[in-house]
Amino acid sequence: MGGPVGSGRDFLGPFFDTDGTDIAFREAAAQRLYREFLDTLGVGVLAGLPVPLVCTFGLSAHTVATRQNWDVHRDRQGAVPDGFLRSRLFADLVRASVRGALAFYDHTAALGLRVLAPLPPQRVPGLSDPRVFFAAQDVVGAELASRNVEIVDLRARVTDGTGLQRPAFCQTDDTIHGNLAFGRLVVSELLDRGL
Template sequence: MTPSSTTTTPARFLLLGDSHAGPIGRAAKQAGIAFHGGPIGAGREFTAEFFDVRGADLVFRKPEADRYYRLFLDELGISGLGGLTVPLVSTLGFSAHFVATRENWQIYRARGAFPPGFLGSGQFDDVVRAMTRGALDFYRLAHELGLRVLAVMPPQRVPEHSDPEVFSAAQDTIREALLGIGTEIVDLRARCTDGTGFQRPELCEANDTIHGNLAFGRMILADLLARGL
């Protein structure tokens, strides 16, 4: 994994994310949009507790993630997240396919099916919020520091080991939790899916079951720019 920053002109945003941030960074580079940041780890590393608070900053517990993060801060000329003066764009917490791993949800099924209403229930929301508590704390901290924060919803792709019903419901739970915190949500589902409800093939990374491609990254970038970034 390598950083994705551009450095020729003042950055318009800081990008912090998992591998889903890659297409966003590539699209910005291709378009000549200045930013700093990029992927700092795999999505599964950013669900439960993954950072510690240090004053107006945070320290990622995984050394590699923290190393990339410090590099991005240095490029921006700041020593901590609290010094950020441009918007924060993040994909952290939205790798819903990890939350939707089938084995996690077998206990809630009866004869192969979820009880009626379960996926829209408070119990389901509580479980998902508990599983993504670290990500939710990350966004809370960013808002406490007074940052403008935009979270990008994931490609609508569900690998074999994940439950499509849970994936769909879980990302809605995460979305609502982040909206409650005050996060802006980049939600392109109506534009990136076909009649199946899943990602259109031309927006999927080839030979890959999870990620969006550069064309999808361009769609996200266009949405960010339309929001004034």
């Protein structure tokens, strides 16, 4: 789940309700796509999912890293200090920013589902702060790992020395998404993990 059911920013705050075994998306279009997904697999509720769930909820670090969100924390040189990016306050703010996604992963963990979360392309658009992007991504990754979500991390294969996505794996004229070559690597890695 993720891209097929909506934009990444749609799954940061509260976006679903649950009855314990299933969820209901608050957005009608996402709920329709979710039900079609379950129907295709022949199951009625999320708890009955017979295959691993691939999900990217909460991984939109570029949204969390929007520059103006962090202006109050900048030093006189205009940078968000390293100490703040490693602080408990920063981690708490990031967790609050993605609380809806974390609630979803709490639910999948309670159901005992196997969940794989591919990290997004390492692209930081101009409206986002790169240092906040990477620090927020680390916080979210640790939160997902604590919920037994398997992180699919292709960074060593697709980034340069700065940690940013190499052009060979970037969608042309798009500041966020990866291209087909990146997508193929993600699918290959998922297949290698038994999907």
